[in-house]
Amino acid sequence: MRKIYFNNNVITFALESEMAGDFYIKYNTSIDITKMLQKLELSNSITINGDNIEAVYSKFCSFFKLVDAAGGVVEGTGGSWMMMKRNGKWDLPKGHREIGEDIEACALREVEEECGISNLNIIRHLTTTQHIYRLNDVWILKSTYWYLMESSYIGELIPQIEEGITEVRWVEQGEISSLLENSYQTIIEIFTNHIKLT
Secondary structure, eight states: EEEEEEEEEEEEEEEEETOOEEEEEEESSSOHHHHHHHHHHHHHHHEEEEEHHHHHHHHHHHSSEEEEEEEEEEEGGGGGGGEEETTTTOOEEEOOOOOOHHHHHHHHHHHHHHHHHOOEEEEEEEEEEEEEEEETTTEEEEEEEEEEEEOOOOOOOOOOOGGGGEEEEEHHHHHHHGGGGGBBBHHHHHHIIIIOOO
């Protein structure tokens, strides 16, 4: 099963046997992306079923320009977590991979640049999320590689204002659920499925 986000809505790709969906697509049949996104805006989520779901997923992706990004979920000393506010919503640091850049190096660089933090270490890869958006009449499919990181940094966190970031701070685990009420679905998924808030 695969998921792709569009705004805060989700497109799920699943085998016919896994769940009933709004669309059933056989391999080599046409896909009307415009119709699909219009339906998604009305229903918040759609499921695409098919006999060969990887083929259907690959065909769907072929309609988009593909870009890679990376980011991190940073645990600090004492079990606190770093979160930031970007464009009025609580978010995690991430950004586009530069040409020739290793994806882990991209994740470290973006977290450092967006939050003014240092002494970062990658612990492990958490997950990869995907979302689609339109930029200058071009449809983009962005894959973001998320890493669990740790840092002993105790200095001032400095938000990268030019990226729309207005606040960066350490939060206790008990605070995260309330902050996620004003966040993005991908960020909620990361904390819910991969950090396991208690």
